[in-house]
Amino acid sequence: MDEHIQFMHRCFQLAAHGRYTARPNPVVGAVLVYQGRIIGEGWHHMPGEPHAEVMAIRSVKDEIFLTKSTLYVNLEPCSHYGRTPPCALLIIDKKIPKVVVSNLDPNPLVSGRGVHMLQSHQTEVITRVEEARGWDLNRYFFTYHTLKRPFIHLKWAESADGFLAPSSESSGQPILVSSPQSLRLAHQLRASIQAILIGSKTATVDNPSLTTRRVDGPNPLRFVIDRRRKLPESLKIFQSDTPAIRIVDLRYAQKEDIALRMTDDWDWLNALMDELYLRNIQSLQVEGGALVLNGFISQGLWDEAWMIKSLMHFGGGVKGPAKDVIWPFYSHNFQSDTDTIFVFRNLRFPK
Numbered sequence: 559m560d561e562h563i564q565f566m567h568r569c570f571q572l573a574a575h576g577r578y579t580a581r582p583n584p585v586v587g588a589v590l591v592y593q594g595r596i597i598g599e600g601w602h603h604m605p606g607e608p609h610a611e612v613m614a615i616r617s618v619k620d621e622i623f624l625t626k627s628t629l630y631v632n633l634e635p636c637s638h639y640g641r642t643p644p645c646a647l648l649i650i651d652k653k654i655p656k657v658v659v660s661n662l663d664p665n666p667l668v669s670g671r672g673v674h675m676l677q678s679h680q681t682e683v684i685t686r687v688e689e690a691r692g693w694d695l696n697r698y699f700f701t702y703h704t705l706k707r708p709f710i711h712l713k714w715a716e717s718a719d720g721f722l723a724p725s726s727e728s729s730g731q732p733i734l735v736s737s738p739q740s741l742r743l744a745h746q747l748r749a750s751i752q753a754i755l756i757g758s759k760t761a762t763v764d765n766p767s768l769t770t771r772r773v774d775g776p777n778p779l780r781f782v783i784d785r786r787r788k789l790p791e792s793l794k795i796f797q798s799d800t801p802a803i804r805i806v807d808l809r810y811a812q813k814e815d816i817a818l819r820m821t822d823d824w825d826w827l828n829a830l831m832d833e834l835y836l837r838n839i840q841s842l843q844v845e846g847g848a849l850v851l852n853g854f855i856s857q858g859l860w861d862e863a864w865m866i867k868s869l870m871h872f873g874g875g876v877k878g879p880a881k882d883v884i885w886p887f888y889s890h891n892f893q894s895d896t897d898t899i900f901v902f903r904n905l906r907f908p909k
Contacts, residue, residue, distance in 0.1 A: 562630070562658050565589050565596070566688045569632040569660070570695055572601040572610070577750055578775050579604045582840050584663075584699040588614035588631040590654075592623045611635055611645040615652060625653045632660040632692045634685075637671040646675040656682045660692030664703040697905065698752070698841040701861060705906065707831040708842040710859050711751060712851055713744060715866035715897075716878040722848055723763075724872040736866045737895035742772045747864070749775025751841045753834070755805075756795075757783045757850035767794045768802070768845070778843065779803070783850060785820055786810050805830060824853035831859060851879040860884075863902040866894070 572587025580586075580602050588610035590598035600613025608616070611631055618624060635645040635657065649657060662670055662685060673683050693700055701709040715736040716722050723733060734741070748754060749770045760766065761782050769777045780795050780802035787810040795802035804815045811817030816833055820826045834842060844854050854860050863884055889903040 561594070562684065562687045565591055565628075565630040566632065566658065566660055566692075568596070568599070569610075569630050570688075570691065572599055573632055573695060575601050576603055581698075581752060582702075582838055584633055584696045586610040586631065586633045588629060590614050590618055590624070590627050590629055592627040597623055597627065606642070609636065609642060609645050612642070612648060615648065621652065625655065627654055628656040628658060629654050630658045632695065634659050634661065634663040634668055634670070635672040635676065636663070636668050637675045638667045644672075644675070646672045649676060650679045650681065654681065656684075658684045658687055660686070660688050661696065661700075664700055666703075694905075697861070701906070702835070702840040707835050707859075708753070708839045709861050710831075710854065711747070711841065711843045712854060712860050712863035712879075713747065713843055713866075714846050714848075714851060714864075714878060715740065715744075715868060717868050717870040717872045717875075719871050719873065720878050721872040721875040722846065722878050724875040735868045735870060737868070737897050739895040740866050740897045740899065743894055743899070744864075744866070745770045745772040746775065748778050748843060749773055751778055751843045753779040753781060753839050753841065754843045754845060755781040755783070755850070756845050757847050758785070758789055759849070760845070760847045761789055761793055761795060765794055766845075779839070781805055781816070781842075787812070787815070824857055827853060827857050827859055848876060848879050855879060855883050858904075861904050861906070863887075863904075865900040865902070867898045867900060869896050 568589050569587040573585040576585040583602060583605050586609065587601045589596055598614045598618035600610045600617055602610045611629065629649060635649060637644050637646045657676055663672065673685065676683050698709040714722060717735060754768050768780045782789065782795060782802045782804055784804040785807045787804060787806045806815040806817055807820040808817040818826050818829050844851060884902045887902040887904045889901045891898050891900045
């Protein structure tokens with residue numbers, strides 16, 4: 559089993575190369591091993607391009623070794639025709655005798671069928687190797703297919719005494735609470751997530767761009783809660799080729815908006831998650847403000863949260879989101895320059 563873990567970890571490393579380009583597909587890496595030595599590797603680059611198993615097989619210099627090799631792959635080989643042919647059929651055709659898998663695919667188009675197809679052709683299949691780590695690697699994809707909503711990540715920065723912003727801000731400019739290093743980390747996180755959401759107050763006061771300008775990575779889709787559709791078009795989030803999409807009470811909504819029947823108790827967020835699921839949004843980052851963050855927390859709609867704690871003291875101002883609900887889900891913390899980043903995890907890994 560230790561040998562399987564070693565090669566599965568290599569699959570995870572390869573899969574991570576697709577973290578910005580593979581979505582909405584899962585990130586997948588594959589390794590071919592002959593007599594304890596890696597003879598082929600591959601990873602899935604982007605939708606429509608060959609899957610990891612295909613790339614690994616193509617990288618083998620002499621296919622004669624395939625019939626005595628073991629294929630390691632972090633996600634169950636597909637069994638259906640989509641943009642590409644089934645990987646399970648290719649494995650059978652190449653007579654690879656053994657396949658080791660970390661996770662079964664929750665996508666109903668696969669969901670155990672790939673393993674069954676391989677086994678019905680006398681291919682030995684070992685599953686659930688480093689399953690928890692594999693699930694974490696593809697947590698956006700798994701959450702989307704099992705809970706029928708995006709993976710929800712909450713993120714905010716606050717002062718040492720628990721405020722998002724001081725009572726009054728000089729020159730009307732937002733104050734940067736976190737360090738430059740923490741800002742880069744936050745932008746890396748944005749690049750890995752498909753969509754980002756803020757409230758109307760954050761949009762007005764901070765006038766953020768919500769881009770990944772501090773790192774090399776794709777910009778997320780942008781959503782803003784604008785109940786009465788009062789936000790001006792001059793805001794930065796509307797000034798691009800892909801302007802932010804407004805989430806509006808149906809009484810005020812226009813054709814291009816997401817129209818919902820909004821209530822004061824935030825229960826409507828569940829309907830919003832249904833809408834984002836239908837739009838194939840697999841991951842969503844909520845960046846505030848406090849009212850919006852508390853709304854998601856009150857509805858239990860979060861899977862992971864980052865609280866970036868600064869050394870600043872404001873002595874008053876805009877209070878950060880309530881902590882009593884999320885502290886039981888504390889996972890760990892780490893330093894980012896002078897900041898401490900607290901990580902909370904409310905994940906639904908199937909036991």
